[in-house]
Amino acid sequence: MTDQVVRVLRDRIVSGDLAAGARVEINELCAELGVSPTPVREAILQLEALGLVTRQPYRGTVVTGIDPNRLEEITALRIDLEGRAALLGVPRLSDDDIERMRRIHSRILERPHSDAESFNTLNRQFHAVIYNAADSPTLSRLIAVLQDEADRIRMHVDVNDGTAEAFHAEILEACARRDASAACDATRRHLWESCIAMRGGDRTLPNGLLADVVAETRMEIPHDR
Template identity: 40%
Template sequence: MSENVTAQEGVLRELRVLIASGQLEPGQQVVQDSLAASLGVSRVPLREALKVLEGEGQVTYHPHRGYFVADLSVEDLVEVYRIRSLLEDEAIRVGVPLLTDEDVEYLEDILNDVEAAAKSQDVSAVTAANRRFHFALFEASNMPRLVRLIKNQWDATDAYRGVYFAAPANLAHMNQEHRTMVAALKARDVEKSIALQAAHRENSVSVVSQVIKKP
């Protein structure tokens, strides 16, 4: 098991979950005293973790007023996805030609995980495995800084993604897209891979934007 070397490391992980799961709602203030208490640490490591999240755009900070869970406007959302497309296209463009046969096998293994999780209706497992799949692909680029930036963009919309994978129709569609993408990867077809990744993003955009417009 991945043990935490420091408290702030664990706090950071827990905060991500709280935000992504909506237990900390967008727009809500992060009250340090109570949150630190509920996490069983003091405010010092909590504040350092919040600084990290601020840098990723997951929370905003106002001096002397505190941290607030990021509340994206539709314009923000559009911008995040535009940036994602720039970065992901590049990762794929660089990465696909570098894929070894073992890499492709590994990607297929992950897809099996995704589909197993889908079959057992485990939404959070689907989300996690789906993420592993796409990032395994991005990492083929051997550009760690680029991958980190992509990760930040994904995280920025995590709080909104919510219910996409709950609908079985969406799941089936996604599985089919993934299989098509692996075929493109096997053929080392860069342009088709980019196009399929773009389609995947489009799904995500439409879901998240609906969530944002609701309240």
């Protein structure tokens, strides 16, 4: 029951159905989901640990605010962790995994470009095939937390740069060849371009964690397209 409540609340927070600052009403959730207060309170503790909700005096539990200034930090960590997951997962992909990725990719191409929520869901399903193959639950859990934060930011900015589909196609081709290095490189560049889109096209690379990760991974980042 706790896991069910976590999924429901997490999905509503990431999609924006529960906006930043909104109160999480325990009694209403209990009535809606048909559960006792205990799993709801346990779910809130888990979501608080993930940084999605905050318990405040006199207000109860509220959805944590969105901080776009953390985008560079989130992107840096995702480049590192998701690149590692690709290196681990791609050699273990089955033919069925590749076919599933093809189907998801087709759905991404067919969706309305204005449907950010649908993109977030399909995008995560596409990459999850690779990351799940890495067979590292801790790595997958850390990636999911960072994806939640990035998806929340994406829901609040106008992102329609059209680069995701091309990167997905490149990743898919690399996976079909079981070329882990190429899939890792494309994944990292995909994350960087997504960051640029959410920054309104700003391609500058400020000093800090993101610049360090780019240097350490030796990722080629063009400054002009």
